[in-house]
Amino acid sequence: MQIHQYDVVIVGAGGAGMRAALESSVRTRTAVISKLYPTRSHTGAAQGGMCAALANVEEDNWEWHTFDTVKGGDYLVDQDAAEVMAKEAIDAVLDLEKMGLPFNRTPEGRIDQRRFGGHTRNHGEAAVRRSCYAADRTGHMILQTLYQQCVKNEVEFFNEFYVLDLLVDHDLAAGEVAEGDEVAVAGVVAYELATGEIHVFRAKSVVLATGGAGRIYKTTSNAHTLTGDGMALAYRRGIPLEDMEFFQFHPTGLAGLGILLSEAARGEGAILRNSEGERFMERYAPTIKDLAPRDIVARSMANEVREGRGAGPNKDYVLLDLTHLEPAHIDAKLPDITEFARTYLGIEPYTEPVPVYPTAHYAMGGVPTNIEGEVLRNESDVIRGLYAAGEVACVSVHGSNRLGTNSLLDINVFGKRAGISAARYAVDAPWVDLPEAPAALVQAELEEIRTRPDGERVGDLRQALQETMDANAQVFRTEESLHQAMDDLRSLRKRFAAVSVQDKSRAFNTDLLEAVELGFLLDIAETVVVGALNRRESRGGHFREDYPTRDDEGYMRHTMTYRRPLSTPVAGAGGDVDGSFSGSTELDGYRVVLGSKPVTMTRYQPMERKY
Amino acid sequence: MTATLEKTAPGPGSAESGLGAVPSFQVTLRVQRYLPTDAGDLPAGQDVGAPTPGEYRWDEFTLTMHGTDRVLDALHKVKWEHDGSLTFRRSCAHGVCGSDAMRINGRNRLACKTLLKDLDLSKPVVVEPIKGLPVLKDLVVDMEPFFASYREIMPFLVTTGTEPTKERLQSAKERERFDDTTKCILCAACTTSCPVFWTDGQYFGPAAIVNAHRFIFDSRDEGAAQRLEILNDKEGVWRCRTTFNCTEACPRGIEVTKAIQEVKRAMITRTF
Ligand SMILES: Cc1cc2nc3c(=O)[nH]c(=O)nc-3n(C[C@H](O)[C@H](O)[C@H](O)COP(=O)(O)OP(=O)(O)OC[C@H]3O[C@@H](n4cnc5c(N)ncnc54)[C@H](O)[C@@H]3O)c2cc1C
Numbered sequence: 045m046q047i048h049q050y051d052v053v054i055v056g057a058g059g060a061g062m063r064a065a066l067e068s069s070v071r072t073r074t075a076v077i078s079k080l081y082p083t084r085s086h087t088g089a090a091q092g093g094m095c096a097a098l099a100n101v102e103e104d105n106w107e108w109h110t111f112d113t114v115k116g117g118d119y120l121v122d123q124d125a126a127e128v129m130a131k132e133a134i135d136a137v138l139d140l141e142k143m144g145l146p147f148n149r150t151p152e153g154r155i156d157q158r159r160f161g162g163h164t165r166n167h168g169e170a171a172v173r174r175s176c177y178a179a180d181r182t183g184h185m186i187l188q189t190l191y192q193q194c195v196k197n198e199v200e201f202f203n204e205f206y207v208l209d210l211l212v213d214h215d216l217a218a219g220e221v222a223e224g225d226e227v228a229v230a231g232v233v234a235y236e237l238a239t240g241e242i243h244v245f246r247a248k249s250v251v252l253a254t255g256g257a258g259r260i261y262k263t264t265s266n267a268h269t270l271t272g273d274g275m276a277l278a279y280r281r282g283i284p285l286e287d288m289e290f291f292q293f294h295p296t297g298l299a300g301l302g303i304l305l306s307e308a309a310r311g312e313g314a315i316l317r318n319s320e321g322e323r324f325m326e327r328y329a330p331t332i333k334d335l336a337p338r339d340i341v342a343r344s345m346a347n348e349v350r351e352g353r354g355a356g357p358n359k360d361y362v363l364l365d366l367t368h369l370e371p372a373h374i375d376a377k378l379p380d381i382t383e384f385a386r387t388y389l390g391i392e393p394y395t396e397p398v399p400v401y402p403t404a405h406y407a408m409g410g411v412p413t414n415i416e417g418e419v420l421r422n423e424s425d426v427i428r429g430l431y432a433a434g435e436v437a438c439v440s441v442h443g444s445n446r447l448g449t450n451s452l453l454d455i456n457v458f459g460k461r462a463g464i465s466a467a468r469y470a471v472d473a474p475w476v477d478l479p480e481a482p483a484a485l486v487q488a489e490l491e492e493i494r495t496r497p498d499g500e501r502v503g504d505l506r507q508a509l510q511e512t513m514d515a516n517a518q519v520f521r522t523e524e525s526l527h528q529a530m531d532d533l534r535s536l537r538k539r540f541a542a543v544s545v546q547d548k549s550r551a552f553n554t555d556l557l558e559a560v561e562l563g564f565l566l567d568i569a570e571t572v573v574v575g576a577l578n579r580r581e582s583r584g585g586h587f588r589e590d591y592p593t594r595d596d597e598g599y600m601r602h603t604m605t606y607r608r609p610l611s612t613p614v615a616g617a618g619g620d621v622d623g624s625f626s627g628s629t630e631l632d633g634y635r636v637v638l639g640s641k642p643v644t645m646t647r648y649q650p651m652e653r654k655y
Numbered sequence: 656m657t658a659t660l661e662k663t664a665p666g667p668g669s670a671e672s673g674l675g676a677v678p679s680f681q682v683t684l685r686v687q688r689y690l691p692t693d694a695g696d697l698p699a700g701q702d703v704g705a706p707t708p709g710e711y712r713w714d715e716f717t718l719t720m721h722g723t724d725r726v727l728d729a730l731h732k733v734k735w736e737h738d739g740s741l742t743f744r745r746s747c748a749h750g751v752c753g754s755d756a757m758r759i760n761g762r763n764r765l766a767c768k769t770l771l772k773d774l775d776l777s778k779p780v781v782v783e784p785i786k787g788l789p790v791l792k793d794l795v796v797d798m799e800p801f802f803a804s805y806r807e808i809m810p811f812l813v814t815t816g817t818e819p820t821k822e823r824l825q826s827a828k829e830r831e832r833f834d835d836t837t838k839c840i841l842c843a844a845c846t847t848s849c850p851v852f853w854t855d856g857q858y859f860g861p862a863a864i865v866n867a868h869r870f871i872f873d874s875r876d877e878g879a880a881q882r883l884e885i886l887n888d889k890e891g892v893w894r895c896r897t898t899f900n901c902t903e904a905c906p907r908g909i910e911v912t913k914a915i916q917e918v919k920r921a922m923i924t925r926t927f
Pocket residue numbers: 055056057058059060061077078079080081082085086087088089090091092093094182183205206207208253254255256265266267270273274304306405406433434435436448449450451452453455
């Protein structure tokens with residue numbers, strides 16, 4: 045075992061982690077720990093763009109951007125955070141340009157902008173050109189540019205190191221601290237993939253920037269490595285997860301594969317059609333049609349398929365039609381995604397419509413933070429020294445449905461803020477003692493899995509998990525389907541206790557790490573299902589067929605999900621998850637307890653969401 | 656080692672069910688295995704089947720695959736259903752992260768972008784690690800020397816003077832000038848297909864030159880002279896023998912050899 049000491053440790057080297065690192069490393073001693081080489085992070089897969097009201101091509105302002113973000117999130121957005129994001133968006137884009145990001149340009153040589161779903165002029169009048177982009181490789185360029193700056197600034201990286209535990213002075217999940225007492229972070233425990241060696245990183249500040257959790261679903265646009273690690277690490281220490289039931293299903297995944305075709309395709313004029321060739325979005329969103337927010341488009345597509353108007357021999361997808369666009373235009377603006385269609389489905393988008401179906405895309409929920417990136421342990425208290433930014437976090441700027449382009453923005457704005465906050469805190473804060481035998485828990489768990497002679501296979505359990513989540517907790521949900529999912533999760537958790545791996549070595553044991561990641565996925569799936577069971581309404585990305593309307597009276601609140609010891613007293617009638625934000629449910633060895641957090645509203649009162 | 660594995664029936668929304676009759680077929684994968692000598696002691700009695708540390712070995716797996724399955728799907732099928740110890744890197748699974756460059760039937764490619772049906776399946780599909788970098792385990796190589804060369808060419812925008820308050824202007828034409836080389840995902844397929852690199856690991860290699868090109872021809876950048884100086888080194892661009900292996904290998908379709916030629920020309924003419 046090795047012990048390291050840094051003022052700030054950043055977990056994750058995607059867009060959020062590296063943006064934080066660029067701020068933190070110029071202020072104080074900083075290490076970035078990442079399970080992937082930084083340039084392999086999934087930020088690089090982002091295609092469409094990053095919105096900012098630069099007004100380079102038409103009139104626009106950050107206030108309209110704030111409104112669109114709030115409305116897009118079905119009003120479950122914390123409006124103070126959305127304002128910060130929309131205001132700071134402009135500098136965030138200009139910062140990236142100055143770092144060298146090769147944005148597409150206008151004829152005047154300025155940063156070009158294009159339309160994107162849900163972004164409008166003057167509070168919904170018409171689509172506005174707000175998205176800054178670099179062809180359909182915006183995320184690739186952001187990731188490369190941030191890494192280039194990290195190389196320039198000699199940021200210290202520990203690559204292919206997996207963080208497997210968060211060290212805190214009091215473990216909330218073990219009930220070690222009365223609500224209201226202070227809790228501080230002490231560091232992290234990491235596993236070096238190449239050697240199997242354990243490293244303890246002592247730190248005054250820890251920034252979680254581990255990205256999303258799309259692999260709880262089978263059909264997803266997310267990388268195999270997006271297994272919700274940071275969320276699960278926090279959750280296991282009793283830190284709540286916020287709004288986990290809100291998962292975004294992106295309308296246009298390649299049918300059957302989930303690989304994403306950016307909304308930019310529709311921004312450039314592509315049209316969704318059903319088997320009858322009808323432009324069906326005209327019925328669901330008469331004003332902005334194919335550019336309605338993702339939750340609405342995804343549900344509309346699923347509905348077309350349900351009502352028998354799906355295309356293909358099994359009528360189980362719809363078609364994305366680009367055939368009316370000029371090939372030269374497609375090549376200039378959408379080169380990568382049209383190549384995906386060619387490579388993976390053998391479809392020529394110039395002449396044939398592309399089969400598409402919704403794919404699990406983005407976790408709106410995550411580790412709760414305030415606008416400084418500080419992690420909350422309840423409605424208002426922070427964990428000292430712990431920060432989170434990017435998809436792992438929930439500030440909450442996306443509410444119940446994220447608008448396209450707002451995540452690349454989120455990682456830049458709040459990654460920067462978290463990096464600054466973490467460094468500032470670390471400069472003056474005292475060191476927190478490491479717990480005794482800080483790595484014992486991780487070591488014991490890994491050894492147990494590695495040396496268990498035989499048992500359940502990781503691949504089987506993961507497949508069962510993903511299948512139940514796709515079947516029961518996807519675009520459409522009901523009380524019954526969610527109970528089914530919960531039952532399946534309970535039995536999977538039991539089976540997971542007997543998981544074994546075939547790779548028994550210590551070098552590059554990805555088999556072992558996949559088992560650990562499966563454990564994270566099980567934790568995340570359980571918070572999604574419990575939150576979804578409790579929320580007896582439909583809002584944004586969460587659609588309950590048995591409660592199909594939005595219920596502001598009962599549910600204009602953020603969900604908070606806590607892991608607590610079984611001994612925790614149960615509130616409510618029998619303590620069940622009963623739609624009241626006060627229920628709980630018992631799992632093997634612990635209890636999942638629900639709570640809530642008020643939504644911050646500043647300028648915009650909830651209205652019905654029509655497009 | 657041979658195993659026949661069945662694939663489950665396609666579910667709703669699957670490409671197989673949706674895009675008409677998709678054939679299933681038998682594939683034999685022939686994969687190079689390697690376990691380092693310092694992989695740690697295997698738990699007593701549990702070392703059956705593992706390669707002898709320090710020695711290369713070939714394993715064959717016969718699998719039933721479908722339609723548009725890729726080499727990565729076949730590797731996953733082995734790992735998840737048969738031999739969990741088969742080790743390779745991967746993340747995005749659609750050709751954008753650069754994790755899974757490997758030698759497939761003697762050519763460098765990304766496993767996640769290589770469709771099985773495009774290969775000759777009458778013979779085993781041979782999968783090996785990329786060449787010229789130290790093998791750490793099975794298909795995993797040590798990428799550090801590769802990234803070290805990348806870092807050396809100053810892969811970041813170099814500017815002097817005061818920053819503008821808004822964006823730097825750049826015409827669409829100037830932006831187009833270096834578009835091709837911005838696409839690089841640092842997968843190393845080019846560098847490890849280069850015979851010069853195989854015999855001389857000190858050579859910067861095509862990927863580093865591609866990334867230098869990306870900045871040398873960016874109208875906003877002022878570091879071209881320094882980068883050209885670095886690449887004028889005896890391990891720099893002049894070692895390129897224009898064999899075009901790199902261009903053929905690049906999964907992003909970057910004209911790698913052309914980029915190298917342009918850098919050479921810039922070195923002579925000092926125009927960029
Ligand atoms: C296909 C696709 C297209 C998209 N297009 C857009 C778009 O056009 N516009 C937009 O705004 N958003 C888009 N998004 C969303 C956006 O790209 C992501 O939400 C965002 O990039 C997430 O960035 P991140 O830094 O939070 O995480 P990531 O980039 O995923 O980085 C996570 C990092 O954490 C590390 N990590 C994870 N677990 C551990 C661990 N246990 N230990 C150590 N390190 C760990 C990883 O190595 C990685 O470096 C898209 C998403 C996808 C999937």
